[in-house]
Amino acid sequence: MKINDFSILIGGEAGQGSRKAGLIIAKIFNQLGYRVLIYDDYQSLIKGGHSFSLIRVSAKETLSHCQKIDFLLALDKKTITAHQKQLNQEGIIIFNQDRVENSQGIGIAAETIVKECQGSPIMANTALIAGFIKILGIEWNVLEQVLRREIKKEIEKNLKIAKKAFESNQVFFKMKKLKNAQQLLLTGNEAVALGGARAGLEIYYAYPMTPATGILHYLAEHSEDLNVCVSQLENEIAIINAAIGSAYAGKRSMVGTSGGGFALMVEALSLAVQTEEPIVIIESQRPGPASGVPTYQAQGDLLFSLSAGHGDIVKFVVAPGDAEQTFYWTAKAMNLSWQYQTPVIVLIDKELSESTFSFNPQTIKIEKEEAVLWGGKGEYKRYLDTLNGISPLAFPGGKAIVKATSYEHDEQGIAVEEADLIKKMQEKRKRKFQLMQKEADKALAVNVLGKAKTALVCFGSVRGVVKEIAQKLGLKMIQPVLLQPFPEKQMKKALQGVEKIICVENNASGQLAKLLSAYGIKADEKVLKYDGRPFFQEELEEEIKRIVYGKHRNKLS
Amino acid sequence: MENIETNCPNTWCPGCGNFGVLAAIKKAIDSLSAQGIKKENIVLVSDIGCGSKLADYLNLNSFDSLHGRSLATAAGIVLANPELKVIVSIGDGGALDEGIAHLIHSAKRNSNLTVLMHNNRLFALTAGQFTAVSPKGLKGKSTPEGAPEEPINPLALMLDAKASFIARGYSLRPEHLASLIEKAVQHQGFSFIEILQPCVSFFNTIQFYNERVYEIEEEKSKEEARKLIEEWDYNGNGKIPLGVFYSEQREIYERINKTIKGKESDWEKCWSAHR
Numbered sequence: 001m002k003i004n005d006f007s008i009l010i011g012g013e014a015g016q017g018s019r020k021a022g023l024i025i026a027k028i029f030n031q032l033g034y035r036v037l038i039y040d041d042y043q044s045l046i047k048g049g050h051s052f053s054l055i056r057v058s059a060k061e062t063l064s065h066c067q068k069i070d071f072l073l074a075l076d077k078k079t080i081t082a083h084q085k086q087l088n089q090e091g092i093i094i095f096n097q098d099r100v101e102n103s104q105g106i107g108i109a110a111e112t113i114v115k116e117c118q119g120s121p122i123m124a125n126t127a128l129i130a131g132f133i134k135i136l137g138i139e140w141n142v143l144e145q146v147l148r149r150e151i152k153k154e155i156e157k158n159l160k161i162a163k164k165a166f167e168s169n170q171v172f173f174k175m176k177k178l179k180n181a182q183q184l185l186l187t188g189n190e191a192v193a194l195g196g197a198r199a200g201l202e203i204y205y206a207y208p209m210t211p212a213t214g215i216l217h218y219l220a221e222h223s224e225d226l227n228v229c230v231s232q233l234e235n236e237i238a239i240i241n242a243a244i245g246s247a248y249a250g251k252r253s254m255v256g257t258s259g260g261g262f263a264l265m266v267e268a269l270s271l272a273v274q275t276e277e278p279i280v281i282i283e284s285q286r287p288g289p290a291s292g293v294p295t296y297q298a299q300g301d302l303l304f305s306l307s308a309g310h311g312d313i314v315k316f317v318v319a320p321g322d323a324e325q326t327f328y329w330t331a332k333a334m335n336l337s338w339q340y341q342t343p344v345i346v347l348i349d350k351e352l353s354e355s356t357f358s359f360n361p362q363t364i365k366i367e368k369e370e371a372v373l374w375g376g377k378g379e380y381k382r383y384l385d386t387l388n389g390i391s392p393l394a395f396p397g398g399k400a401i402v403k404a405t406s407y408e409h410d411e412q413g414i415a416v417e418e419a420d421l422i423k424k425m426q427e428k429r430k431r432k433f434q435l436m437q438k439e440a441d442k443a444l445a446v447n448v449l450g451k452a453k454t455a456l457v458c459f460g461s462v463r464g465v466v467k468e469i470a471q472k473l474g475l476k477m478i479q480p481v482l483l484q485p486f487p488e489k490q491m492k493k494a495l496q497g498v499e500k501i502i503c504v505e506n507n508a509s510g511q512l513a514k515l516l517s518a519y520g521i522k523a524d525e526k527v528l529k530y531d532g533r534p535f536f537q538e539e540l541e542e543e544i545k546r547i548v549y550g551k552h553r554n555k556l557s
Numbered sequence: 558m559e560n561i562e563t564n565c566p567n568t569w570c571p572g573c574g575n576f577g578v579l580a581a582i583k584k585a586i587d588s589l590s591a592q593g594i595k596k597e598n599i600v601l602v603s604d605i606g607c608g609s610k611l612a613d614y615l616n617l618n619s620f621d622s623l624h625g626r627s628l629a630t631a632a633g634i635v636l637a638n639p640e641l642k643v644i645v646s647i648g649d650g651g652a653l654d655e656g657i658a659h660l661i662h663s664a665k666r667n668s669n670l671t672v673l674m675h676n677n678r679l680f681a682l683t684a685g686q687f688t689a690v691s692p693k694g695l696k697g698k699s700t701p702e703g704a705p706e707e708p709i710n711p712l713a714l715m716l717d718a719k720a721s722f723i724a725r726g727y728s729l730r731p732e733h734l735a736s737l738i739e740k741a742v743q744h745q746g747f748s749f750i751e752i753l754q755p756c757v758s759f760f761n762t763i764q765f766y767n768e769r770v771y772e773i774e775e776e777k778s779k780e781e782a783r784k785l786i787e788e789w790d791y792n793g794n795g796k797i798p799l800g801v802f803y804s805e806q807r808e809i810y811e812r813i814n815k816t817i818k819g820k821e822s823d824w825e826k827c828w829s830a831h832r
Binding site for chain 1: 563565597598600602605610612613616617618619620621622623626629630631632633634635636637638640641658659661662813814820821822823826827828831832
């Protein structure tokens, strides 16, 4: 077993707390200086079923999930039957022996210990964690410190259970503390919330929808810390229209949803373009069509989000690829929306929203940037016909009379039907769209790694696994982050010298490849995964090798 | 009286009920400014339809929103800045067809808004189709044989949805209507005024209303309010009372907005939860 890079799978029924247990284990490794990445797999139900967390632990950057696991931690029997086949040859099963009979591995009398300490059934996971930590040879005080921070209810009882399980197990490994600086652990949803707050988010509106609901929960919990007002309204149509209203009144506003909720918002998306109100929309994709598979992964809303909105409109669409990028681009989205008075869509997905990433806030340089404001002289015109198409902002309650409207309008904001006035305002917006296109030519819109002639091209959360495989196989990786306006110049520059383009996407139709084709860029191959799961390292590696090297895989070894 | 009209040409039909509403709003605003409410702090949010053109005609802060969504836009404006006096101008189609969920929930939340529902009991700007409040049998271009549905009683709906101020006015009694608007804007919480407004082009109800309306003097208990509200069945039966039927004091939704100007975020506290 590679002690510097391994995977742990902890599973049980919904309600047994395997997700929390996975996070506690990840935080213990984080304390020791390891980088971690957690994938949470759960079903759309409340009790029963089967949930698991897959935790990759590494001394280096963790970029992808592995199918093969080194430790299988089973709170129930199903976890063993479902995942035993993924276990590496030297892998170890550690199980709740009060529920599971298993001949192999190490049993922990989790429920017996809980009973002896008069604990509640969910505390069995505390016993399992503590036994596992002992087996790994990690010190008690590291475990205690993390448990004290993570468990808010009945901590003393939990510690008693942990101590008993810790003492009744033996040390099999010697997991070292690394010299790496400790990082933070964030889900993509948490990165969205914090990134928005970094750029001055003031009101977050939402209607619950998986996988974006975590943003709502996080901001509600940290409402006072971040000085953000959180409002849950009757439906997605209400929240986006309310966010537009709040922007009109001068407050930085954001909404979050998934594909279905976003579909409901589309009429108002067009309204935000027409009224030139700045709003940020978080669209966390899950498999469609329709209700699809609520708690699973897909990237099937790319083309929809690019084309959404009736009329001639351009908005920003950005697709970050990990928690750090999500923090940066959500903050950037907020800044862009106010600078250009436009809606910005941050396109993420289940894998990004709900997976947990190692995160270093020091590497992210972004602050709130101000919008162009009215100077207060003369008569205020909300839609002043400026050279660059951006009209200075003023808000009701001040000196100006501010008139916004969904109708085509004159500079003052009064509805018009005259041909020349319609054309004039269309052209004002067109000049603004051109300015937005220039933003796409600036740095950072496309991430590039390596110089090889074969390029793996991807967007969003697929970036992690693609980067790992590109590094491993010596290929080029290209990740456009800004997808509208499309950074055509940067993309073509990134593709210089590339002879083979392989698009890697978590959807069924190759939507990024279709987008690229609109700019004359042809994907030679498409690797598509559309079973609701993210790409796992092994399967992508195998597929890329098949494409790049054909059947002669020996070439690689 | 200060002139608060814009130069935008008025396109309502001659004799339109909206002229009475416009006069009442102007009078109410005049009176409210005399009481110290600044014009700059008033925002008129309008929906879609003839009545929504008010936003173009009045030199006030305004947001002319989408059909049925003006209530949601208004909710966002007042949550962002609770100092503003937000007045929604919406038709019966916008409030009771396209946007009925927003109407019910704004009332339930007790958002600090004033809703003026121009009730001409049909879609007029699209040339005459039935709405949720059209009388059964109304002949329109989409129902040449007559509308098959029973009308909703919007005031009964508002009472059930916990609206904290419920009134009815009539566009041909602008003085009375102005006093209702003034009270509604002064009310802390969600105020709803149904404005009976004849559409002279597609559904001329002037004579119908003139024969039936009467003014009530004072506010009522919830039980009495319900009786008055149900006196007219929105078809042809019953007298039609006008006035404030019900009001109560209840905490407004905007109290949840705890964001404080200039307060620094506690980043350290947030980051520490992620270690």
